Amino acid sequence: MKKQLELLARVQQIDTDVKKTEQLKIKFEEDAQILEEEVKKDEERHNFELFLLEKLEKDYKDKEKATKLYQEKILKTEEKMLAIKTNKEYQASIQEIDNIKKMIGDKEDEMISVMDRIEEVKKDLKASEDELNRVKSEFEEKKREIKEDLKEFLDKVEKEKEIRASYVSEIDKDLFDRYKQVQNLRNGVGVAFTEAEQCLGCNMKIPPQLYNEVVRAGKIVSCPNCHRILILKPVKESAEGEP
Numbered sequence: 001m002k003k004q005l006e007l008l009a010r011v012q013q014i015d016t017d018v019k020k021t022e023q024l025k026i027k028f029e030e031d032a033q034i035l036e037e038e039v040k041k042d043e044e045r046h047n048f049e050l051f052l053l054e055k056l057e058k059d060y061k062d063k064e065k066a067t068k069l070y071q072e073k074i075l076k077t078e079e080k081m082l083a084i085k086t087n088k089e090y091q092a093s094i095q096e097i098d099n100i101k102k103m104i105g106d107k108e109d110e111m112i113s114v115m116d117r118i119e120e121v122k123k124d125l126k127a128s129e130d131e132l133n134r135v136k137s138e139f140e141e142k143k144r145e146i147k148e149d150l151k152e153f154l155d156k157v158e159k160e161k162e163i164r165a166s167y168v169s170e171i172d173k174d175l176f177d178r179y180k181q182v183q184n185l186r187n188g189v190g191v192a193f194t195e196a197e198q199c200l201g202c203n204m205k206i207p208p209q210l211y212n213e214v215v216r217a218g219k220i221v222s223c224p225n226c227h228r229i230l231i232l233k234p235v236k237e238s239a240e241g242e243p
Contacts, residue, residue: 002217005231007167008179012191014157014164019188021157028150035139042135046128053121060114063107070104175220182227192223193233200233202226 074097081093168176183190192201197211204225206214214221214230221230 001219004170004172004175005217005220005229007171008175008229009191009193009231011164011167011171011176011179012183012189014160014167015183015188017153017157017160021154024150024153028146031146032143035142039132039135039139042128042132046125046132049121049125049128053118053125056114056118056121060111060118063111063114067104067107067111070100070107074100178220179229182222182229186226186228190228191231192226192228194223194230195233199223199226199228199230201228206230 077093077097077100081090084090084093171179179190181190186201189201192199194200194206194211194214197206197208198204199206201223202225204223206223206225210221210224210230213219214232217232222228223230
């Protein structure tokens with residue numbers, strides 16, 4: 001029976017690794033999603049600044065175009081003044097030119113303000129572009145590391161699955177069926193080590209008589225509290241808790 005229990009403990013360890021694999025897959029997906037969201041935020045910020053720059057440049061061109069139209073209007077008004085015969089019409093034209101010049105001055109002031117804003121946005125855009133490139137580079141590197149770590153563990157587990165099959169073939173069917181039943185009820189852990197009259201699966205004390213039976217390994221002994229199959233913790237075993 002001792003040999004059977006040792007094989008069962010090895011099967012439990014492999015099953016635990018397999019479960020960890022599923023957890024790692026979930027964690028990989030979550031970590032990748034977090035990284036992608038960070039990149040997305042930086043892309044959105046960068047794209048907004050691009051949009052803002054395009055809007056400002058269009059605004060500047062519109063004001064520049066309006067200024068040119070005003071200047072053309074002044075030229076046309078000055079041409080018309082050559083045919084003016086009365087002082088009243090002349091003064092009216094002068095006033096119209098002055099008004100247009102004021103509008104040109106206002107537009108030029110607005111253009112200077114927009115130009116200053118454009119320069120600010122260009123600086124922000126350069127900074128956000130540098131940050132976006134940095135985040136993307138970091139994202140790809142972290143994603144690569146995560147994939148490598150996961151692949152390494154998956155490869156290890158695949159090899160363990162092959163070994164598990166050989167262990168299971170040597171375990172008594174009734175013992176393995178019992179293990180599977182407890183495993184399904186106890187979050188994937190059907191076996192627990194025990195030492196010093198304590199179950200390391202649930203950390204509860206077990207009766208001395210039961211503990212002695214576990215030490216003798218002459219029959220299957222279950223924890224009265226968590227019902228896991230108990231196995232004496234090996235002297236060289238460094239792990240705490242379940243095998």
